[in-house]
Structure formats: C-alpha cells, structure tokens
Amino acid sequence: MARISVFGIGYVGVVSAACLAKDGHTVIAVDVDPGKIKSINDGLSPIVENGLDALIAEVVAAGKLTATNDVQYAIDNSDASFVAVGTPSAPDGSVGLTYVEGVCRNIGAALANKSSFHSVIIRSTIVPGSCEATCIPVLEKASGKVAGTDFGMGYYPEFLRESTAIEDYYDPGLIVFGALDKKTGDFLTALNTGLNCKIHVVDLRTAEMVKYTSNTWRAVKVTFANEIGNIAKASGLDGQTVMEILCSDEKVAMSKYFMRPGFAFGGSCLPKDVRALRYLANSTGTNAHLLNAVIEANEAQIQRAEAMVEASGAAKVGFVGISFKPGTDDLRESPLAELAARLIAKGVEVGIYDPYVFEAYAANNSTAGRGNDVIPDLKDRMVEDLDHLIGDSGAILVGNFYKNTVGSLEKAAQTRPVLDLTRMKRDMVSEGQYQGICW
Numbered sequence: 001m002a003r004i005s006v007f008g009i010g011y012v013g014v015v016s017a018a019c020l021a022k023d024g025h026t027v028i029a030v031d032v033d034p035g036k037i038k039s040i041n042d043g044l045s046p047i048v049e050n051g052l053d054a055l056i057a058e059v060v061a062a063g064k065l066t067a068t069n070d071v072q073y074a075i076d077n078s079d080a081s082f083v084a085v086g087t088p089s090a091p092d093g094s095v096g097l098t099y100v101e102g103v104c105r106n107i108g109a110a111l112a113n114k115s116s117f118h119s120v121i122i123r124s125t126i127v128p129g130s131c132e133a134t135c136i137p138v139l140e141k142a143s144g145k146v147a148g149t150d151f152g153m154g155y156y157p158e159f160l161r162e163s164t165a166i167e168d169y170y171d172p173g174l175i176v177f178g179a180l181d182k183k184t185g186d187f188l189t190a191l192n193t194g195l196n197c198k199i200h201v202v203d204l205r206t207a208e209m210v211k212y213t214s215n216t217w218r219a220v221k222v223t224f225a226n227e228i229g230n231i232a233k234a235s236g237l238d239g240q241t242v243m244e245i246l247c248s249d250e251k252v253a254m255s256k257y258f259m260r261p262g263f264a265f266g267g268s269c270l271p272k273d274v275r276a277l278r279y280l281a282n283s284t285g286t287n288a289h290l291l292n293a294v295i296e297a298n299e300a301q302i303q304r305a306e307a308m309v310e311a312s313g314a315a316k317v318g319f320v321g322i323s324f325k326p327g328t329d330d331l332r333e334s335p336l337a338e339l340a341a342r343l344i345a346k347g348v349e350v351g352i353y354d355p356y357v358f359e360a361y362a363a364n365n366s367t368a369g370r371g372n373d374v375i376p377d378l379k380d381r382m383v384e385d386l387d388h389l390i391g392d393s394g395a396i397l398v399g400n401f402y403k404n405t406v407g408s409l410e411k412a413a414q415t416r417p418v419l420d421l422t423r424m425k426r427d428m429v430s431e432g433q434y435q436g437i438c439w
C-alpha cells in the first residue's frame with residue numbers, strides 16, 4: 001500500500017482521496033481552503049456527492065485519510081502526490097494554469113527539502129504540452145532538481161463524472177497515463193491493476209490530449225443528439241425515440257451515453273475543455289469548425305428553453321433542478337442557472353427546488369452554491385417543498401430529473417404549463433400544457 005498526498009480537495013481530489021484511502025492507501029489531502037480541511041478531519045464530505053459522506057466518515061475514522069494545509073508535512077509523509085486543482089478557463093478561453101502553477105511551486109519548494117524519491121502526478125485537465133512547458137519547469141525551478149531523475153513526473157487524467165464519481169472510480173471506461181520515469185509508471189500501473197479496464201501507457205502529451213478528446217467527444221454527442229431532437233420535434237416526431245433506435249445499433253460500437261436529446265450541456269468540464277481545445281486549435285492555425293458549431297449550438301439550446309418559458313407567458317417560474325445535472329450540488333456553468341439568470345434579468349420571478357443544492361446550504365457546506373455567479377440571491381430562492389413551489393408558480397421548468405418529483409409534476413401539468421428539458425416520464429410527449437424540449 002502506498003502513501004499518497006492529494007493536492008486540491010475539490011470534486012476530483014476529494015473523491016480520489018477517499019477512494020484511495022478505502023483501497024488501503026494512506027492519504028493526506030491538501031488544500032488552501034480551511035473549510036474543506038476541517039470537513040475532512042471531522043469525517044464529513046465537503047461536497048454533495050452520492051455515497052461520499054459514508055465513505056469519508058469510514059476512512060477518516062480508520063485513520064487512512066487526513067487533511068492539512070501543510071505542504072511540507074504532506075510531501076514528507078507521502079511517496080507520491082496527485083495534483084487535482086482547478087483549471088478554469090482563462091478570459092480568452094485558454095486553459096487556466098494559475099492554480100496548477102501555484103501548487104507545483106509549493107510542491108517543488110517542499111521537494112527541495114526531501115531526500116527520498118517522490119513522484120508528482122498531475123490529474124488536473126491541462127492541454128497537451130502543459131506538463132512540459134509549465135509543470136516541469138516550475139517544479140524543477142522550485143526544487144532545484146531534475147524531473148524524471150531526481151523526482152518522478154506523470155500525467156494521469158481523471159474521467160469521473162460528478163454524481164456517479166465513486167462508481168466511475170471503481171468502474172472506469174478509460175485508464176491512460178504518461179510518465180517520465182519508470183518508478184512513476186510502475187506506481188500508476190500497480191495502482192490501476194485489478195480494475196476491469198485496459199491500461200494505456202503513453203507519453204505525457206498524448207495523455208493530456210486524450211482527456212480533451214474524451215470531453216469534446218461527449219460535448220459533440222450531446223449537441224448532435226439535441227439537434228436531432230430539435231429537428232425531430234419540428235417534424236412531429238419524438239427525438240428521444242429516434243436516438244434510442246439509432247443507439248440500438250451496437251454493431252458500430254455505438255454507446256447510448258450522451259446521446260439522449262434534451263437540454264444544453266454544462267458543468268465544470270465540458271464547456272471549458274471545448275473552449276480550451278478550440279483555443280489550442282486556433283493557436284496552431286487549425287480551423288476547428290466542429291468545435292465552433294458545438295459552442296454555438298449549445299448556446300442556442302439555452303435560447304430554445306428560454307423561448308419555451310416566454311411562450312408560456314408565466315410571470316413566476318418554478319425550476320426543478322438548478323445544478324448542472326442531478327445528483328450534485330455543483331452549479332459551475334450550469335445551463336439551468338444561466339437560463340434562470342436570464343429570466344430573472346427580464347423580470348420573471350424564479351423559485352428553485354433542487355434537493356442537492358438545498359442540502360449543501362442546509363449543511364452549511366463551505367462550498368454551498370458552488371459555481372453560481374449568475375443567479376442573484378440563490379439561497380433565498382431555494383424551496384424545500386416541491387408542492388409549495390408548484391402551488392406558487394405560473395409555470396414549472398423541469399431541468400433535472402429527480403425520481404420522487406414525477407408524480408407531483410405530472411399532476412401539475414394538468415393545471416399549468418410544465419416545460420420539460422429532461423423528460424421526467426418516458427411516455428409523456430408535448431401536449432396541452434406539457435411541453436418537452438425535443439419530444
């Protein structure tokens with residue numbers, strides 16, 4: 001079993017730290033946010049994510065996971081570090097490396113004081129060449145040591161999806177990494193052995209590129225499915241039925257994931273990663289026609305939902321779901337939040353039912369409301385009781401699917417417009433007050 005430090009206790013870091021600890025490794029989580037450090041050390045999850053509360057309580061009680069802001073302590077007491085800090089878009093759409101640079105500088109300074117071998121493994125999403133052009137030079141300068149010789153260096157992207165993060169951790173669709181040195185490569189191979197997935201060992205740049213390729217492909221799939229859905233609906237057809245039939249053709253290895261017509265994609269990764277890849281393409285003189293179109297079409301899908309709300313004529317709209325997808329409290333680049341903000345700016349009153357975001361506020365999580373930079377007074381708009389929201393709203397917008405809401409929402413469609421962006425019930429199609437975005 002290994003001793004591992006995880007830098008960045010965000011959506012990725014906290015899940016990998018907890019799962020590594022569950023697997024028997026001794027894990028030190030490092031962050032600059034005292035709220036997150038306290039949460040972990042109290043045995044509590046700093047984010048709302050399925051199964052994570054119990055997992056963290058278990059591994060912290062077992063003494064396998066601790067959290068600190070002390071970088072030197074973490075480096076001295078681990079043999080490898082995972083870096084999972086954020087890489088948000090820079091204003092020009094390029095990948096933002098500020099946090100990655102900062103943490104490499106901190107790790108490098110601590111490595112200067114350590115004599116035994118240590119591997120630094122980047123897990124943040126960074127464009128091809130970033131390890132070589134940024135991480136390695138910063139680590140080498142701060143440590144006075146040479147990457148690949150004096151300390152180990154790897155790039156090992158993470159593919160988990162929020163809301164199914166623990167499940168994805170133990171059942172990955174893809175494992176890929178690059179390592180400068182054999183020790184780091186062997187460490188990552190051993191860590192992944194036993195999972196039911198082929199391990200691809202490549203160079204650092206290829207591993208960096210595979211991560212963007214994966215997210216962009218997902219964004220392309222969502223956009224394609226949405227466009228087919230829009231066209232199908234305009235032709236009087238059920239877009240989801242059309243796509244389900246297409247996806248039944250498994251002969252060409254068609255996966256049904258991300259092929260379900262509905263609302264725009266969002267979240268902390270797909271939008272920023274498509275932007276960063278497009279920026280990279282432009283900077284190499286490559287035309288990224290498809291990526292331009294994906295961004296344009298995704299924005300148009302938000303406008304399409306906005307037009308549905310406007311057509312309802314409601315002055316007060318109740319949102320069912322506001323996070324970027326069900327099962328998480330994360331609001332980063334949530335298209336639902338963007339839609340709500342646009343309606344609010346036009347004078348529409350907006351109330352919100354979202355059990356996951358509500359839970360984050362109720363638990364006083366330091367991350368409650370994470371990623372919301374568009375909805376004013378979000379906390380005050382949150383409603384705990386769905387029936388209360390329905391009774392109080394002229395129209396209901398179903399943004400995220402929550403199983404327990406279906407009965408009430410179906411009933412609500414008899415008395416007021418219900419605008420469905422997710423399809424709460426497979427047999428419902430646009431009729432009367434019920435309108436589905438692509439069906």
Ligand SMILES: NC(=O)c1ccc[n+]([C@@H]2O[C@H](COP(=O)([O-])OP(=O)(O)OC[C@H]3O[C@@H](n4cnc5c(N)ncnc54)[C@H](O)[C@@H]3O)[C@@H](O)[C@H]2O)c1
Nearest residue numbers: 008009010011012031032084085086087103124125158162
């Ligand atoms: N969210 C996902 O589902 C997901 C999945 C796969 C990959 N990724 C990628 O993983 C990376 C992290 O994403 P996230 O959503 O977990 O980010 P996040 O913003 O939720 O978490 C990042 C954490 O890093 C901490 N941090 C910043 N600077 C630090 C420093 N110098 N030392 C220690 N901690 C520091 C922050 O306080 C924060 O807690 C990004 O590159 C993202 O693109 C995200």
Ligand SMILES: O=c1ccn([C@@H]2O[C@H](COP(=O)(O)OP(=O)(O)O[C@H]3O[C@H](CO)[C@@H](O)[C@H](O)[C@H]3O)[C@@H](O)[C@H]2O)c(=O)[nH]1
Nearest residue numbers: 158159160161162222258259260264265266267269324325
């Ligand atoms: O059929 C689908 C599936 C997803 N989405 C939307 O696409 C966005 C992203 O969803 P998802 O990919 O499930 O969530 P993330 O947690 O952002 O995960 C993505 O981004 C992570 C960060 O890089 C990667 O690790 C994952 O592999 C990648 O799926 C959300 O707005 C979803 O509502 C759809 O519209 N239709």
